[in-house]
Amino acid sequence: MLARFRELYAYRELLQNLVLRDLKVRYKNSVLGFLWSLLNPLLLMLVFTTVFTVMLPNMTVPKFPVFVLCALLPWNFFNTSVIGSVNSISGNGHLIKKVYFPREVLPISVVLSNFVNLLLAFPVLILFIILFKIPLTIWIIYIPLIMIAEIFFTTGIALIVSSSNVFYRDTGIIMEVIMQAWFFLTPVVYPLEVLPEWRTVLGLAVPVRRLTYILNPMASIIASYRSVLYGYVNGSPPAPPAPDFFLRTIVTALLVFIFGYWFFNRRSHQFGEEI
Amino acid sequence: MPIIQVECVSKYFALRKDKSRSFQEAVLSFFHSHGHRRAPELYGALQNISFSVEAGEMLGIIGTNGSGKSTLLKLLTRIIEPTSGKITVKGRVSALLELGAGFHPELTGRENIYLYGSVLGLKQAQMENRMSEIIKFAELERFIDVPVKFYSSGMYVRLAFAVATSVQPDILLVDEVLAVGDRGFQEKCLERISEMRKQGITIVLISHDLDAIRRMCSRVIWIDQGVMQADGSAELVTTEYLARVHDYEEVKAQAAHLTQRTALIESAAALRQGNIQKPTSDTLHQDEQSVIAACQADEATVMSEAAGPPSKRWGSLEAEITDVLLLDKDGRERHHLLTGEPVTVVIRYTAHEHICQPVFGISFFRSDGMHMCGSNTSTAGIPIEAIEGAGEMEYRIANLPLLEGSYTITAAIHNEDESQVYDYQQCYYPFKVYLGSVKERYGQVYIVGTSWHHHAATAKTLEPGQDAG
Secondary structure, eight states, X not given: OHHHHHHHHHTHHHHHHHXXXXXXXXXXXXXXXXXHHHHHHHHHHHHHHIIIIIISTTSOOTTHHHHHHHHHHHHHHHHHHHHHHHTTTGGGHHXXXXXXXXXXXXXXXXXXXXXHHHHHHHHHHXXXXXXXXXXXXXXXXXXXXXXXXXXXXXHHHHHHHHHHHHHOTTHHHHHHHHHHHHHHHSTTXXXXXXXXXXXXXXXXXXXXXXXXXXXXXXXXXXXXXHHHHTOOTTSOOOOOOOHHHHHHHHHHHHHHHHHHHHXXXXXXXXXXXXX | OOSEEEEEEEEEEEEOSSOOSSHHHHHXXXXXXXXXXXXXXXXXXXXXXXXXXXXXXXXXXXXXXXXXXXXXXXXXXXXXXXXXXXXXEOSOEEEEBTTBOOOOTTSBHHXXXXXXXXXXXXXXXXXXXXXXXXXXXXTOTTTTTSBXXXXXXXXXXXXXXXXXXXXXXXXXXXXXXXXXXXXXXXXXXXXXXXXXXXXXXXXXXXXXXXXXXXXXXXXXXXXXXXXXXXXXXXXXXXXXXXXXXXXXXXXXXXXXXXXXXXXXXXXXXXXXXXXTTSOOOHHHHHHHHHHHHHHHHOTTOSSOOOOOSOOEEEOOOSEEEEEEEEEOTTSOBOSEEETTOXXXXXXXXXXXXXXXXXXXXXXXXXXXXXXXEEEETTTTTOOOOEEEEEEEEEEEESSOOBOSEEEEEEEEEEOTTSSSEEEXXXXXXXXXXXXXXXXXXXXXXXXXXXXXXXXXXXXOOOOOOOOOO
């Protein structure tokens, strides 16, 4: 596996070119291209704010727009990366069948170009934080670490779905459903705190909140972003995530990445003849 | 140390019949055929191939279509991996596979040049230095900033060739690039390839153009149905290959000739049933055509050809041509001949009654319908008193003057002034001619007994040039 990483490093120029190509195609012929890409999260923020503060006023979360936006941006990064990488191998047959290069470059480039997007959107989030008079604390230094954890986790998933789609062409359809469900299972539009500690399902006592953390790495990642940028729903200011919790988040992300890489490379040598 | 080392490499493809292409199918087939999973049928594209290439060598790979040449090249590029065996390739490999270099259709020519460069590990700056040279070679000055999806196939191939050869590879792999582009560009490509060879770049070339292979490659590998047949000097291997192709075609042609003899009997019966003096029935015509088509469908055929002129038969059949054979100097029946070799045409006939002063005629037609030459016993001044019963008429050619191509023989028996046609078989007997040792390739015919002589203005007469005939 180390040899694979070294080879990937040797192809960094290609990776860079692919990311640039991706961004270029996305913002092509549109001066407002970048602003368009901001429109989606901002609009969603508006919708969720309307739904949860005007239509469902029971749930009281202070400064809801910031609350939702600081989770929505990382979620969007994850979501678009996964959906975008599904076709990154099968849609690039013209390259795969003609030249050799480490195939993982393709899904990784999708993740990285979406990450650039996230970085570009971040100043807008900071602006909202300032507008809503949430204190910008020193804990913002955690952001790069959280981002790296999210990149690793996202790449792991991207590697799995992109190689799976080569052999099972309905992966994309399945992933759309899964991502939809995943969105609601992740505390993006609601605080984790509203989840009950325990709930009896079919006669079994289920620790809902704990399970969400353990089974859903995205929940931990989103919660980390939120705790250092927004704070907590009870009004307490931003604080660093608990060390053991944060460490577990990073380890989980790395494990998913390593599994994804292994899963991808187990089959990647067949891509040339399968596409 | 060799730059390319291929050790006992085999490649099998699954001719999948029952593999699921989606999760949905996977789940369904789990419930339907649980426990009845068949092993996938395997197709051996390459079997136990071993060879090595030294740095700076130029290797040609030949073989009929479907023999595994392209699979081998893909294995060398690492696009696919061998089922068993080991391949070691050292250095940067640039490849032109199936006439493409891996372009993104949405990007412009220029962007694709950068992309291809970075796939092969070249820096943006390095590509910038080569940009103008690539554009000039590909003759795409006006179109370089247009997305390649709008390119014509010629433009696409030109760009692919220009890029693949401009990235300073250690190894260049080319799959049949000489098949496209106009003559001028083909020559430019060949020139570029030999230039790269001089620079010491290792080149592996697949081509059906045996002439080009002979001219350029020092060594040739011949693969047939996934098995290595020969590995040696270009001259030796291509000659062996051609001999095999001819043998193979000869066998097929003989089978076709056999079918034709049966058809001749049927057509004679049809003629006797009252359609005398008329062209043969359509059904026979179709049979005949399908035999010829079957012959020509074979992809091993070196020449490209169109279906020949339609064959027809008419006559009163008092005398009947039962067969026409081509014999070589050893008296063996042949359907594939070499330009310049001695040939005997034999007309077998049966005269059902006593016929006085018959005239035998023979003509050669090229597949495009051009009447190449012909003769009959009357114009040749060979009077034949009478024929009765079975017999043979021989027409001997000391040096076959026909150049490479597909031909048919027309044979006829009629009376002195052609007022009575006994049997006229137009374009009935197909055969092919290959150049062999004769190098002449221009025009329609090969003139036998020619020689060149040079008389310089001041110097004495030089030795006469040799005569190929």
